[in-house]
Amino acid sequence: MSNSFSFRVLASDGAARLGEIAMPRGTIRTPAFMPVGTQATVKGMYPDQVRATGADIVLANTYHLMLRPGAERIANLGGLHRFMNWERPILTDSGGFQVMSLANLRKVDERGVHFRSHIDGSAYDLTPERAIEIQGLLGSDIQMQLDECVRLPAPRAEIERAMHLSLRWAERCKTAFEANPRGQALFGIVQGGDDPDLRIASAQALVEIGFPGYAVGGLAVGEPQEVMLRMIETVAPVLPHERPRYLMGVGTPDDILEAASRGIDMFDCVMPTRNGRHGLAFTRFGPINLKNARHADDPRPLDEASDCPAARDYSRAYLHHLVKANEMLASMLLTAVNLSYYQTLTAGIRDAIARGRLADFRAETREGWAAGDIPPL
Amino acid sequence: MSNSFSFRVLASDGAARLGEIAMPRGTIRTPAFMPVGTQATVKGMYPDQVRATGADIVLANTYHLMLRPGAERIANLGGLHRFMNWERPILTDSGGFQVMSLANLRKVDERGVHFRSHIDGSAYDLTPERAIEIQGLLGSDIQMQLDECVRLPAPRAEIERAMHLSLRWAERCKTAFEANPRGQALFGIVQGGDDPDLRIASAQALVEIGFPGYAVGGLAVGEPQEVMLRMIETVAPVLPHERPRYLMGVGTPDDILEAASRGIDMFDCVMPTRNGRHGLAFTRFGPINLKNARHADDPRPLDEASDCPAARDYSRAYLHHLVKANEMLASMLLTAVNLSYYQTLTAGIRDAIARGRLADFRAETREGWAAGDIPPL
Numbered sequence: 215m216s217n218s219f220s221f222r223v224l225a226s227d228g229a230a231r232l233g234e235i236a237m238p239r240g241t242i243r244t245p246a247f248m249p250v251g252t253q254a255t256v257k258g259m260y261p262d263q264v265r266a267t268g269a270d271i272v273l274a275n276t277y278h279l280m281l282r283p284g285a286e287r288i289a290n291l292g293g294l295h296r297f298m299n300w301e302r303p304i305l306t307d308s309g310g311f312q313v314m315s316l317a318n319l320r321k322v323d324e325r326g327v328h329f330r331s332h333i334d335g336s337a338y339d340l341t342p343e344r345a346i347e348i349q350g351l352l353g354s355d356i357q358m359q360l361d362e363c364v365r366l367p368a369p370r371a372e373i374e375r376a377m378h379l380s381l382r383w384a385e386r387c388k389t390a391f392e393a394n395p396r397g398q399a400l401f402g403i404v405q406g407g408d409d410p411d412l413r414i415a416s417a418q419a420l421v422e423i424g425f426p427g428y429a430v431g432g433l434a435v436g437e438p439q440e441v442m443l444r445m446i447e448t449v450a451p452v453l454p455h456e457r458p459r460y461l462m463g464v465g466t467p468d469d470i471l472e473a474a475s476r477g478i479d480m481f482d483c484v485m486p487t488r489n490g491r492h493g494l495a496f497t498r499f500g501p502i503n504l505k506n507a508r509h510a511d512d513p514r515p516l517d518e519a520s521d522c523p524a525a526r527d528y529s530r531a532y533l534h535h536l537v538k539a540n541e542m543l544a545s546m547l548l549t550a551v552n553l554s555y556y557q558t559l560t561a562g563i564r565d566a567i568a569r570g571r572l573a574d575f576r577a578e579t580r581e582g583w584a585a586g587d588i589p590p591l
Numbered sequence: 592m593s594n595s596f597s598f599r600v601l602a603s604d605g606a607a608r609l610g611e612i613a614m615p616r617g618t619i620r621t622p623a624f625m626p627v628g629t630q631a632t633v634k635g636m637y638p639d640q641v642r643a644t645g646a647d648i649v650l651a652n653t654y655h656l657m658l659r660p661g662a663e664r665i666a667n668l669g670g671l672h673r674f675m676n677w678e679r680p681i682l683t684d685s686g687g688f689q690v691m692s693l694a695n696l697r698k699v700d701e702r703g704v705h706f707r708s709h710i711d712g713s714a715y716d717l718t719p720e721r722a723i724e725i726q727g728l729l730g731s732d733i734q735m736q737l738d739e740c741v742r743l744p745a746p747r748a749e750i751e752r753a754m755h756l757s758l759r760w761a762e763r764c765k766t767a768f769e770a771n772p773r774g775q776a777l778f779g780i781v782q783g784g785d786d787p788d789l790r791i792a793s794a795q796a797l798v799e800i801g802f803p804g805y806a807v808g809g810l811a812v813g814e815p816q817e818v819m820l821r822m823i824e825t826v827a828p829v830l831p832h833e834r835p836r837y838l839m840g841v842g843t844p845d846d847i848l849e850a851a852s853r854g855i856d857m858f859d860c861v862m863p864t865r866n867g868r869h870g871l872a873f874t875r876f877g878p879i880n881l882k883n884a885r886h887a888d889d890p891r892p893l894d895e896a897s898d899c900p901a902a903r904d905y906s907r908a909y910l911h912h913l914v915k916a917n918e919m920l921a922s923m924l925l926t927a928v929n930l931s932y933y934q935t936l937t938a939g940i941r942d943a944i945a946r947g948r949l950a951d952f953r954a955e956t957r958e959g960w961a962a963g964d965i966p967p968l
Contacts, residue, residue: 541634
C-alpha cells in the first residue's frame, strides 16, 4: 500500500499534531496546506513561486487532467512532475468528486462513474481500477481512492449507500495499487456525511482494509462549520495515531485552524487561489476586499511585515487599480499573497504545536482577524 | 526642453546607430525596445521580470491612466514609478493616439481633443497643456507632445491638416513643459502620413522648434512595411544626428531589424505582450503558434539555448496544454518569452552595430526566421 512513504508525529498539543511525511521527492511538514493546481498549474503562479510561499506539496485534479491533456500523454512526456515543472511531491485526487460537480450525464453504478466530458462531451468510464491507473500514469506521489461524495443535506439512506460503495471501491483501489504501485502511497477516504455512526463505521472499515493515510471526504459541501468540526472530532479518534489525516477541500483560515486543532494533518482548498483572482486578500488582519473603493488612495501595502513580496512591495491603491482594471497582475499578486498567508498560518500552527502553545496561537490569530484591517490614517 | 537627459551615439553602422540615453533613473541602451505597460502594468509580468528580460525603460499610456486611476491620484501616491513598482525610466505617450482608437464621441479642434471615456462615458478635454500636465503628474521621464495621428490611407489634405495641427500643438506642449518641467525630456512627433514632402516639412518644423528627441508617429497604422521604411529613410536624414529617434508603435521583429538599420533608436509595441496572450511565441526560429496541435506531444522547450527560463524550462506540450486550457500561466510564460526575444533581438542589433557587422546580423537573423521552427524528431 505504500512504496516509500513514512509519517512521524513529532509533537502533539491536545489533539493537534506536528508531523512530517517523508517521500523520495521531499518532506511534507504537517499540518500542511496543499495549493491546488487543477490543470497542472497553480493558477497565476510560477512553480518556483509556489515553492517560495512555503508549499511542500501541491494537488492536481485527475478529472481535469484525464480529459485534457490526457493521462497517457502526460506519462509519455515523463509524468506530471516534469510536465508542470514541479519536482516536489504531488497529491492527486481520484476524479470522483469533480465528476459529480462538473461532468455531464454522470451515472454511478457498482462498476464506477460514467460521464461525459464538460469540454467536448466525449464519454468516459472512471472505475476504481482506472482511477488508480490514471494516477499511476500521472505519477503522483500520494494517490486517492475513488469514492462517491454526497452533497449535504442528504437522506441517511443515500449517505449510507454511498459510504458502503466507497468502501468497496477502497478495496478495489488498494488491490489495483498493490498490483502495480506507481505512487508512494494510496489514501482511503472516510465518508458518511453528517452522520456520526456512519462516519465511525466508514473509518473503522477503512482502517480494517489498511492505508498509509486517511482522508476525510464529503465535508465542506454545504454543512455548517460546527457540523464539519464535530465530524472531525468523531472520526479522528478512530484513525490510527501514526497515519496522516487529510481533510479534503477545506477551507477558510479559520477552518484550518480549528481542524488542525482537532488532529487534521493535511489540507487543500481553492479558496486562496480562487479568491485571489476575485480581488480578495487573506491576511493576518482578516480578509481584505481590494475591490472596495476605500483602497483607491491608500499608499500602504497589504502587510508590510509580510515576507511575501506581493504583500509588501505594492500599495493597496495599486492593487485596487489592478483589480478594477481587470489586470492579470491583480490575480497574480493576490494569489501569491493568499498562498503565502495560508503557508504562514500552517507554519504558525506547526510552531505553536511544537511549543505546546496552540491555544494561545489560536487566540492571538483570531484576535488579529477580529481586530480587522487597520484603517488608513 | 530637457531637464537631465543626454544622448550619445557610440557607434554607427550604415544609417544604424548604437547609443545611450542617460537619465537620473537609469541608462537606456539604444536601439531600445520598450515593453508596453498600458495600465501601469506590463500585462502578466512582475516588474522585476520585465527588467530581467533586459528592458531599460517601459511605456505607459496616458489615455488609460488619466481615466483610471487618474493622474492626480497617481501624483498623490508618489508618481507612476512608485505606483507600479518600476524604478527605471518610463516613457508616456500623450494620450492622443488612443483617444482616436478607443474613446467615444471624440472631436478634434484647435484647442485639443474632446471625448468620452470608454469606461464610464464621462467627458474629457485633452489639450496640449493638459497632456503635459498629466504626464507631469504621472512623473514620467520621457514625455510626448499631443499630436493627431491619421489612419492610412487618407486624403493628402487630411494628412496635411493633421500635420500642421500637430506642429502647433508641439509648440504649445513645449511652452507648457518648459514652464514647469516635471519630466526629463519632451519629444516632438513627426507626422505627415505616407507623403514624403509632408514628412520632411513636419520634421524640419519640429527641428526648428527644437526637442531633445524626435518620434516618428502615424506609421504602422495600416500601410505596407515598405511605405513605413521609405518614410523612415525620408525623415531620418532631416533629424539631428545627436538626438534619439523613436518609431512609435512598431513592430514585428522584422520591422525592428529594418527600422533600426535605417537609424531608429527606440521602439515600443504591444505585439510581444498581446501575441503572447494569444498563444504566439516569437523566437529565433520565427513565430511559433502554441495553439497548434502539433505541439501536444512535443517534449522540447521553445528554445533550449535561450536565457529566458520560460523558453527553456517548459515543454511545448505543456505550453500547448496551458494555452488550450486557457490558463493564466500560458499568457505569463509566453509574454516573458516574447519580451525576452525582443530584448535579445535589440541586444543583438546593438552588438552588431558596435562590431560593424549589422548586415551579417540581419542576414543571419532572417536566415533563422526563414529556416523556421525545428520539426519534432
